[in-house]
Amino acid sequence: MLLHPEFNLLTLPSRLLSQRDQLPACPAIYFAIDSKERVLYIGRAINLVERWRDHHRLEQLTRIGKRSPVRLAWLDCSGQVQQLGVREAHYINLYNPLLNNTPVPPKKITPxxxxxxxxxxxxxxxxxxxxxxxxxxxxxxxxxxxxxxxxxxxxxxxxxxxxxxxxxxxxxxxxxxxxxxxxxxxxxxxxxxxxxxxxxxxxxxxxxxxxxxxxxxxxxxxxxxxxxxxxxxxxxxxxxxxxxxxxxxxxxxxxxxxxxxxxxxxxxxxxxxxxxxxxxxxxxxxxxMSQEPEPIQEDIVDKVTPRKMERQFLTIEGVEVEVCSDCSTGRKFVRHHLIWKMLFKERNPSFERNGIIRNFKNYTDIHLSTIRWTGFDFKIERVSFIDDDMEADVVLLPLAMFEDIVRYEYNQRKNSRQEQDCVKLGGWLEENAIAQLLQNPVS
Structure with missing residues (x-):
């Protein structure tokens, strides 16, 4: 006998695994689901957000999420706490999730x-x-x-x-x-x-x-x-x-x-x-003190699994803009190449010769001296673009930071008669935002 009506998992509220702090504080049955709608894990919680602050499957699901973004869907069971155990067992039997009743892989601990x-x-x-x-x-x-x-x-x-x-x-x-x-x-x-x-x-x-x-x-x-x-x-x-x-x-x-x-x-x-x-x-x-160029420090370059990203190309006021979306979090970035070309008219700058991180840090400290970007941690990291399988070492700037830089440069250069990309794009940004043009965001 079916004790509970069935439902479409796609209709349940959900959050990406990286957004688990936004889960509600309610009793619930939760479902960890990958981007192909496969159920990875099912569990129960008296307080959903507290349960996921330090979940025993968090590291395992995070690793899976690097290949296929994982989201947490939930069925609100407020007022039905007594039935949580029965419901959990029913849905585990119904969906046969990948990880339930399997050993939790131990963390590799560094002394x-x-x-x-x-x-x-x-x-x-x-x-x-x-x-x-x-x-x-x-x-x-x-x-x-x-x-x-x-x-x-x-x-x-x-x-x-x-x-x-x-x-x-x-x-x-x-x-x-x-x-x-x-x-x-x-x-x-x-x-x-x-x-x-x-x-x-x-x-x-x-x-x-x-x-x-x-x-x-x-x-x-x-x-x-x-x-x-x-x-x-x-x-x-x-x-x-x-x-x-x-x-x-x-x-x-x-x-x-x-x-x-x-x-x-x-x-x-x-x-x-x-x-x-x-x-x-x-x-x-x-x-x-040494006159030799400073090498890129190993700790600056993230040599672990590349961050998977999706790209969208926009043309705004004749300026081509590449927006990169993190496949796990959905956050939007631009690569350092774009703003470097706008500021210095130079393509493909060298991390060492051009001092990319140092110059971006100095620029934001001086020109974007607001609390929003104070202490932003610029770093070189490896990314993989899923649309063309290209990998590259890049410095990622949040889309909002990129827009702030362009607006600042627009105000500095708008009286110039030169047709500069910063002026053309900055004028458009005075009344618009790039996020409004993005289609099919990563979810």
């Missing part, structure tokens, strides 16, 4: 010290070890004090490194507990030892001789440049606040972090070759 080693190896070119204290003003753990020569691009580069580390499945977490313009502080802890990373602005000409006497010391097996005892004493005498803030700080002599997961019988992959001068390793006050 904290391995994640720490990876992060330290990336920041080592920007930082030196000042010393170690028996405890910090913020907690009672022994604390390693690491400083970078602050300003310019360095804080944003470190922020990208720490954010990438925090995305890994590991207990290690970098907390940014102070954030100011051009200077930030981070802290983490591993195997009973705390690490704090912060700026040092007093590195001047008279201190450059320190470069010749820096030692090399390991933290979690990662070798980094470090102050020797006499250098630290000289700094404390010159800057008494170091002693006040970190009483008892001493130069690091041995690796303070006990290695639990690292094989000590293997060659050290994090061995540091001491540079002939500090200038070859560090950015000072944001200036690149």
């Amino acid at each position: 904290s010290e391995i994640a720490l080693q990876d992060a330290l190896s990336k920041i080592s070119r920007y930082c030196i070890i000042f010393g170690m204290t028996s405890k910090s003003p913020h907690h009672d753990l022994p604390t390693v004090n690491i400083r970078y020569f602050g300003g310019g691009r360095v804080p944003s580069t470190l922020r990208r490194i720490f954010k990438a580390s925090n995305k890994r499945p590991t207990r290690l977490h970098w907390a940014e507990f102070v954030r100011r313009k051009g200077a930030s502080w981070w802290r983490t802890r591993c195997n009973g030892i705390a690490i704090e990373v912060g700026p040092w602005f007093s590195f001047d000409e008279e201190n450059k001789h320190f470069a010749e006497d820096l030692s090399i010391r390991p933290i979690a097996g990662v070798e980094m440049l470090a102050l020797q005892a006499f250098q630290l004493v000289a700094l404390i005498e010159k800057h008494p606040f170091l002693h006040e803030n970190y009483p008892g700080m001493a130069a690091l002599e041995a690796d303070p972090i006990r290695l639990i997961w690292t094989r000590t019988d293997q060659p050290n992959p994090f061995k540091l070759i001491k540079p002939s001068s500090l200038e070859s390793s560090f950015h000072i006050a944001g200036e690149t």
